[in-house]
Amino acid sequence: MVKDDKIRRSFANKTWQEIKVKDSWQIFKIMAEFVDGFEKLAKIGPCVSIFGSARTKSDHKYYEITVEIARLLADKGYGVISGGGPGIMEAANKGAYDAGGKSVGLNIELPFEQFHNKYIDRDKLLEFNYFFVRKVMFTKYSQGYIVMPGGFGTMDELFEAITLIQTGKIARFPIVLVGTEYWKGLFDWIANSMLGNAYISEEDLKLYRFVDTAEEAADHIFRFYDKYLMKPNF
Numbered sequence: 001m002v003k004d005d006k007i008r009r010s011f012a013n014k015t016w017q018e019i020k021v022k023d024s025w026q027i028f029k030i031m032a033e034f035v036d037g038f039e040k041l042a043k044i045g046p047c048v049s050i051f052g053s054a055r056t057k058s059d060h061k062y063y064e065i066t067v068e069i070a071r072l073l074a075d076k077g078y079g080v081i082s083g084g085g086p087g088i089m090e091a092a093n094k095g096a097y098d099a100g101g102k103s104v105g106l107n108i109e110l111p112f113e114q115f116h117n118k119y120i121d122r123d124k125l126l127e128f129n130y131f132f133v134r135k136v137m138f139t140k141y142s143q144g145y146i147v148m149p150g151g152f153g154t155m156d157e158l159f160e161a162i163t164l165i166q167t168g169k170i171a172r173f174p175i176v177l178v179g180t181e182y183w184k185g186l187f188d189w190i191a192n193s194m195l196g197n198a199y200i201s202e203e204d205l206k207l208y209r210f211v212d213t214a215e216e217a218a219d220h221i222f223r224f225y226d227k228y229l230m231k232p233n234f
Contacts, residue, residue, distance in 0.1 A: 074101025
């Protein structure tokens with residue numbers, strides 16, 4: 001019923017003044033989220049974003065692998081950014097927090113209450129209403145993506161980054177997919193159907209790396225930046 005009501009309201013007649021006022025205020029709300037995000041995240045230094053399902057339980061192997069990945073990153077001086085919620089996001093923040101590293105959470109307000117986890121540094125918790133603003137923060141302030149198994153939200157973040165790198169809108173950074181068994185079917189289809197129909201190029205298949213362990217995931221990030229002599233500055 002709630003969804004039906006939203007559809008009906010979207011077709012309701014509105015005056016030009018009503019539309020103008022609503023859109024104007026929305027612009028200010030969007031600007032406020034950008035300003036707050038830029039001001040806080042610009043001070044943090046090199047970070048790696050970790051994505052994955054909010055539904056992953058704390059006794060699942062991917063939760064445990066995520067904690068270890070975040071710990072390894074924090075030990076090398078990288079901050080860890082997550083979506084701020086439960087599951088894989090919690091595991092990412094927990095690994096960084098327990099290792100004494102910088103633990104950042106970019107939480108999103110959802111109708112079915114995504115609550116932020118307890119392992120985020122209090123001064124590094126940001127709340128967002130708009131998904132697109134939140135995605136800008138992930139790509140702008142991340143030096144790498146580590147993508148654990150997840151659902152539609154995880155796919156959204158993954159393919160956003162691949163598209164931006166492929167089109168040259170952002171500089172290339174390492175994208176690591178953890179769990180070969182989980183990702184294999186999807187990326188076999190990409191190689192066979194997308195590449196097979198010439199919708200992507202061979203080079204696009206080199207924009208990501210598959211691994212199965214925490215050590216492999218972290219090492220890929222480290223090796224990528226060792227090549228450029230880049231070191232975290234905090």
